[in-house]
Amino acid sequence: QVQLQESGPGLVKPSQTLSLTCTVSGGSISTGSYYWSWIRQTAGKGLEWVGRIYPSGSTNYNPSLKSRVTISLDTVKNQFSLKLSSVTAADTAVYYCARDRFFAAPHSYYYYVDVWGKGTTVTVSS
């Protein structure tokens, strides 16, 4: 079965860029049926969707983070990555990489996340 593993620095200084990578095992990231996403959870708060990428390279980002987020794919390494620029303490969170299913019907959308990574904690502090 598909497994996801996040990796990257656990500490980032304010104003710098947070960079995380998700390694996908047990399946190809190029499979056209799935999106590859980043979701975060800040302390004491719920889940916040950061954004996602489709194997074609098409991306969707959270409107509140869009100006600072870049998600990319590396099909050779079977990985996808997150870059979040100009970070502040508010970006301190557990970051999860995930695989989601998405279908657009005429008047509604089907969306769910069927595989999650275990998450990695990123602290923004000087």
Place this chain on the structure above:
Amino acid sequence: QSVLTQPPSVSAAPGQKVTISCSGSSSNIGNNYVSWYQHLPGTAPKLLIYDNNKRPSGIPDRFSGSKSGTSATLGITGLQTGDEADYYCGTWDSSLSAVFGGGTKLTVL
């Protein structure tokens, strides 16, 4: 503050039934399908319900989902101590982004 509203906590005794609500709007729950997730701290969240009321393979039928208008509900029957976790609802929004609830902590007394 989360786009979808959930109660911060619910509790019930072992063997009992509990429901967790998730309230949204016409831009999200009202027109799209809802999913539910179980999260034990330090582990990967697990998909419990998708497409409002479908269970992935391996999820027991003690877990159920429903949707009415702009609200959705997760039901858990025959509560077990192992069900103690945080539960989240999620769906797609017309802002072209996914949205989630703030999470509900379930305590099995």
